[in-house]
Amino acid sequence: MLKRHPNGFGAIVAIGLNTFREAIRDRVLYLLLVFALIMIGVSRLLSLLTVGDEEKIIKDVGLSAISLFGVMTAVFVGVSLVFKEIERRTVYTLLAQPVLRSHFLLGKFLGLFAVLLLNVSLMTGALFALLLFHGESPWPLLPAVMLIVVELAIVTAFALLFSSLTNPVLSSVWTFVVYVAGHLSWSLLVLREKVPEGLARWICDGLYWVLPNLERLNLKAQVVHGIEMPDGYVGFAAIYGLGYGAVIVALACWAFSRKEFT
Numbered sequence: 692m693l694k695r696h697p698n699g700f701g702a703i704v705a706i707g708l709n710t711f712r713e714a715i716r717d718r719v720l721y722l723l724l725v726f727a728l729i730m731i732g733v734s735r736l737l738s739l740l741t742v743g744d745e746e747k748i749i750k751d752v753g754l755s756a757i758s759l760f761g762v763m764t765a766v767f768v769g770v771s772l773v774f775k776e777i778e779r780r781t782v783y784t785l786l787a788q789p790v791l792r793s794h795f796l797l798g799k800f801l802g803l804f805a806v807l808l809l810n811v812s813l814m815t816g817a818l819f820a821l822l823l824f825h826g827e828s829p830w831p832l833l834p835a836v837m838l839i840v841v842e843l844a845i846v847t848a849f850a851l852l853f854s855s856l857t858n859p860v861l862s863s864v865w866t867f868v869v870y871v872a873g874h875l876s877w878s879l880l881v882l883r884e885k886v887p888e889g890l891a892r893w894i895c896d897g898l899y900w901v902l903p904n905l906e907r908l909n910l911k912a913q914v915v916h917g918i919e920m921p922d923g924y925v926g927f928a929a930i931y932g933l934g935y936g937a938v939i940v941a942l943a944c945w946a947f948s949r950k951e952f953t
Contacts, residue, residue: 702790702797710802713833714768715809718748723767724810727760731817748913753818754835754911761811762870769850771864773947793944800851800940807843807878810818811836831917834925836912842908846870848939866914871899873905880939903935 714720734752773796776782785795815836819829849869853862876899883895907928913920 697792697952699791702774702794703801706785706790706795706798707764707801707805709773709803710799713804714772714806720764720768720810723760723764724813726754726923727814730756731749731814731821732822744826746822748835749821749825749827750832750915751911753814753821754839754915755770757811757814757818758839758842758911759837760814761807761839762846764810765807765843765846765931766850766863766866766870768806769803769847770854770866771857772803773851773854774859774862791952796851796855796947797940800847801941802845803817803851804844806848808840811840811843815907832914834920835914837931838908838910838928840903841848841929841936844936845873845903845905845932845939847944848936852943852946855943857951869902870905873903874909875907876902876904887952908932 693775731753734749734943773782778783782795795926815832818832824834828921846866850866854866856862857865879895879899879902883892883899886892886895910920910925913917
């Protein structure tokens with residue numbers, strides 16, 4: 692039960708802690724984490740069965756596993772957070788207290804994001820341990836891991852936004868659609884040059900600027916192959932991602948504040 696707090700920050704923290712405790716008891720979370728750790732371990736076997744640099748294959752598969760299973764956790768756990776509260780009708784008890792709906796949703800976001808940070812830390816630790824075992828320095832992978840975390844913040848924000856608007860199934864579908872579209876947003880610029888001027892180009896431009904540019908946060912190829920990035924790139928990419936995520940969280944809070952409970 693949420694205790695009364697004299698300020699909004701205390702309520703957000705309390706809801707976040709409750710969400711964290713609830714999420715880490717979710718069996719789906721453990722199932723995804725186990726699969727991710729197995730995938731990272733299997734990367735060693737894949738490196739032996741394929742032609743190429745063993746360490747590069749381990750890095751590539753490991754980072755991909757961290758990203759993929761992090762996104763799956765954000766989606767499958769995130770879309771059910773608000774729905775469970777409504778289904779069990781505990782949301783009525785919480786909102787009957789002096790807690791703003793925006794504080795409720797912010798607490799949910801921070802609680803789930805803390806779970807994702809824990810998961811990413813465990814998966815990154817497993818990958819780094821595997822690389823150290825092979826005598827390879829894992830530290831150049833840190834920028835890619837940092838931007839994976841930023842990407843997960845955006846995905847979590849969308850999961851909460853859609854869960855405030857519809858049921859878990861549709862929320863999952865729409866969140867995955869945004870995730871895939873965000874990684875393919877660059878193709879809109881290519882499409883823009885192939886369509887006639889007018890409405891079609893305006894639509895391409897609009898979608899390009901509205902959708903998150905998740906490829907901007909994808910440094911897996913660069914760190915695996917040792918490609919130098921421009922000075923300050925990681926910082927600017929992180930600011931972009933966190934700023935975009937903050938806007939989506941604000942939209943989610945607005946949508947949840949207008950939601951009618953029956």
